[in-house]
Amino acid sequence: MMTVGVGASAGVPAEEVLAALDAVVPASTGRVTLATLDVRATEPGLREAAERRGWPLTGHPAAALAAVPVPAPSARVAAAVGTPSVAEAAALLGGGQLVVGRTVHGRVTVAVARTDEDLHHHGDVELAPGLVDLAVNVRAGAPPAWLRAVLHAAVEDSAAYPDPGPARRAVAAVHGRAEEEVLLAAGAAEVFTLVARALRPRRPFVVHPSFTEPEAALRAAGHAVQRVHLRGEDGYRLDPAAVPEDADLVVLGNPTNPTSVLHPAAAVAALARPGRVLVVDEAFADTVPGEPASLVGRGDLPGVLVVRSLTKTWGLAGLRVGYALGPADLVAALAAAQPHWPVSTPALAALVACTSEAARTEAAALATETAVHRAALLAALPPSVQVIGVPTSSFVLLGVPGGAAVRKRLRDAGWAVRRGDTFPGLSDDHLRVAVREPATSRAFAAALAEILARMDVPEEHR
Incomplete structure (x- = not known):
């Protein structure tokens, strides 16, 4: 559940x-529940706003709010209303974690806490024997035979300790970066953990909806993460002005999981500035033909750390291999937090192989095929299903009335799709679906259409 604490001046509309x-x-x-000071809960403006959203409004005594520890207490507020915090304290009174700190909008102050988020829920949890996998965004049929041969040969060489040199040089060369700007890692998830452990940001922000492991890692390391929510009515496109100027760590995906929206390179680059670390998760960048929005080659931008993975295109989720590119001093700080030999010999061999010219040519062809x-898939979907945003990657986000029930019925019919409500900012009515070959997509769309036709869905949603 999400609780929004609200502080407001008397008479606010x-x-x-x-x-x-x-x-x-x-x-x-x-x-969502709205919570405020008890003397404000009767304000007509607050009550009307709650009614229009359909969210319950709860008022708490000043003494109860005053007992809640908050990150931004105010002596001025305490003198005026009897508690050093209204918005943050009201959000936190029922427990949970503060996900949006005290934020002022004119005469209204808001803060948000979550009590039931599962930031470690991922598509693999949806799978079971016998289900067609549309829940995991790893390319079907991968890794290819030539890459399997590379991995098998690397196993034969695994008696020796891993030598990261050739892989680091290969990654640096393919992206036009210096070797000291390359961090090799056991998957993108390790990079997010290293960022959380090695850095000490004062105001870290994660742009949502997005892959949840970066926020999970930051919270596990004790950071008070705040969120920037992209707006559905804007197609979940990035507005750089929505990120607070004093944010000293910003994390976002591009293209974004789960929306599949690709933010323009200029919009992402606009977030970079001295004194800020900008982490750009580009795990799906190579699924977009030509990688037009990638920042991997932008060594001129201050504080930008681009994270890449071999998981999606090459089907190496179980190998755990990825890398990051960024300023040499930042890379050194992250590497200092790694254990020795963090990347295995087979994973290093895969990095060398997948950055070869032949592999990159194959990846480019696969990206074009994915677009087709x-x-x-989009053409086959029933008309009552809404495609969210403009998808560009190997998955799409769908808006489906009664999504939770639809997901269960799809599962009963043999289809696994990714639930959307564990992504901050999305709801039960969002489902993420992986792109597969057209025959599979048409069969899925037909199953979805049949389920929707049989459900008791209001006529206006059909």
């Missing part, structure tokens, strides 16, 4: 309250 709420919580978010297969 509902429209002003709604504008403040929209800035931190999408209107489509399910299971994605178009086939």
